[in-house]
Amino acid sequence: MNELNQLAVTDEMMLDEKEQIIDQLMDEYSDDILHLVYTYVKNQATAEDLTQEIFIKCYEKLHQFNEQATIKTWLYRIASNHCKDYLRSWYYRKIMLSNKILDYIPSKSKQVEEEVITNSEENRLTNAVMNLPLKYREVVFLHYYEEMSLREISKITTVNINTIKTRLNRAKELLKDKIVEED
């Protein structure tokens, strides 16, 4: 991976070199990116589609990568922005959300029942995090799952470090409330 980090990206770079970089990025990070995207969109098929688009976008923007950031940070930033664009899009707001509402109609509640049956400690924590509002879910995931420093998270989300600290604390409180509620 060092090889990839030290790489100088130039305008004149050969096409197959660029292709190789994308291949390497996919080998190294595609599962992580897919997981990140999933925490934003909560749907497997959509997450896979978006991840695909993200790597294509990286290829197109590779000449804009400057080495002030690591390529990993750069990749995560593109991914995070792409997901937020999607969640703001007309398609998501009109089509996906109305489909989602259908899921909550009682006749379709079978899935929910299954979820309750397999409600282990792991499931409870995961569901609680997945149900946090986006701005908390995002920082919690990056910090605890991706094990990123606050500085890195700040670069990816362009949110300042103190705000991230506040959000992490607030997220803990929200989680505590939730667990108390359930007990």
Added chain:
Amino acid sequence: MNDPFMNLKSSMKKTVFKDLSFSNERKKAVQEAIRTNQQSQIHNWNIETIIAILESVQHESKDGYNISIQLFQKNERTFQENEGQLYTLLHLLENKEILTSNWINNKKYYSLDSKGKKYLATYKQDTSKQKLSLKHLIQEASL
């Protein structure tokens, strides 16, 4: 107080992310999209390859098959085992009005269009100097 998120990583790995992996099919789809994207831009093709094609049709119009034979004789191996790409490029050159075509007996015959003639003439005038300016001309055309 214990950090409630301490076990998040292992919890998510055991639950939502258990079977969530970016498949090889998905990776291939990305590679495919990248390749298609490259080929649709004329400046991503080698100048020498383009010139070889223009030269092959400068005196008489030819169909794709005969162009490929001529390229092979000139030792232009870009399309070896990759014949399909030649047709992609021919199509692109036609869209940019560098080549023009005629259908004769169910075969498409290509010849130089006015832009193509101009490029070829410019290129031949002064090969060493003109390589760059030709590249610019073609890039302009691709805008």
